[in-house]
Amino acid sequence: MSSCDLCVVRNRAICASLDAKELEALNAIGRTRTISPGESLIWEGEDSVLVANVIDGVLKLSTNTEDGREQIVGVVYPSDFIGRPFGGTSGHGVTALTESRVCVFSRRDFDAFAREHPSLEHKLLERTLGELDRTRRWMLLLGRKSAAEKLASFLVEMSERLDGAGCSVDFDKPNQRRLVLPFSRQQIADVLGLTIETVSRQFTRLKNDGVIDLPSRREVVILNMDALAAEAG
Amino acid sequence: MSSCDLCVVRNRAICASLDAKELEALNAIGRTRTISPGESLIWEGEDSVLVANVIDGVLKLSTNTEDGREQIVGVVYPSDFIGRPFGGTSGHGVTALTESRVCVFSRRDFDAFAREHPSLEHKLLERTLGELDRTRRWMLLLGRKSAAEKLASFLVEMSERLDGAGCSVDFDKPNQRRLVLPFSRQQIADVLGLTIETVSRQFTRLKNDGVIDLPSRREVVILNMDALAAEAG
DNA sequence: CGATACATTGAAACAACTCAAATAAAGTGG
């Protein structure tokens, strides 16, 4: 029995395109690996040597300017795919935000396997098209939204993506939601293209307006989802 | 003889993955169409009904906030692919910037054809991965660069992508380059997440610094490529 | 419990924006 049978993302990751026998072959060229917060799996500018599936945890994709400014260009969750298949250099680093488990492959092995399994390439294509859509939507935020709209948009997106792990929904209060952010204030700033101080000020403003509550640094309780969505612009 | 044999992008577009017979089949479900500047091929939010290859011209991909702010999220050139295969709604409009010619397919027809031709899907995947890389690099510009860095980066990127059409290189002066921009000042502002006035001021500053010359509205002569690249940050 | 990292708050500076006007280019019709 391949270890994939027990995998929690078996039916959501690109692996879902494979039957039992194919899955075993893929399993043979991959291995699981844990990554601690702050640890990197891939570095910006290195030529692409490995790809991976996220089994558990949250990781950031980030680029830096020469003088050290950082921009987080993507966030990946369980079942998401990481890395740059088919050559090239990776344009961004991949770093764990929470304790993570990933299923890694050498890029060369993965490329060869993918080229022999069109259904896998198809799943990867659908995933990549979806990621491109999401990334382009984020460009509107970076280029055209105010700090207030940026943070509100961020919290709305977070509440949508952090299902299960890190996010609890109280069905009695459908307008409310409780989340545990996998980001520090600085990391939120790096996602939104702001400074840490501006992010902090926007948090306290939302709290003072009664839109959210902040029980601790990493926790956010959305008290009024409609108001938050309205602020997102 | 299928009309694809004469196509100028035959060997650069995703069609390059197909042999003569397959190409004829693809040709049978497509048709060419011209689009005038300002005319749209796809509208934001509509469900994806068609996809296309760019044969000639330059088109923008753009999203808008409810209150009318615009962000250009991508620019496509000859041989590039347009549209959202495999369902979903298109998150951005597609509008011609110059007189354009495209080879359009109904999305349903294209989807079916693609699923039967893994080599085509592979080419599309490579293209999409490349586009995602480029888009993520642009996020660093939107989130973290100053107006001066943004315009310099824009001109550098333009000089790289406008090969042949719209861009001439004088080999005697390798540090110089002459380009005809397919963008108005407002459109440049919408690419960079700035206002038209800020873009204009940065243009005149670069001109006063002797880095560029501006013979007419749409023309830019890069006088010192190294200096421009240095300003791009 | 003290040390260290992280987050918030305040005050001042600055980059980009807004609004308004001037200028230049591109169409249009006589």
Place this chain on the structure above:
DNA sequence: CCACTTTATTTGAGTTGTTTCAATGTATCG
């Protein structure tokens, strides 16, 4: 082809939102 209108771009002056720099407050961890 020229005068006129319209549109696009540039320039100027003042305002605003975000950043910067500095200080204070608050969790977290050995």
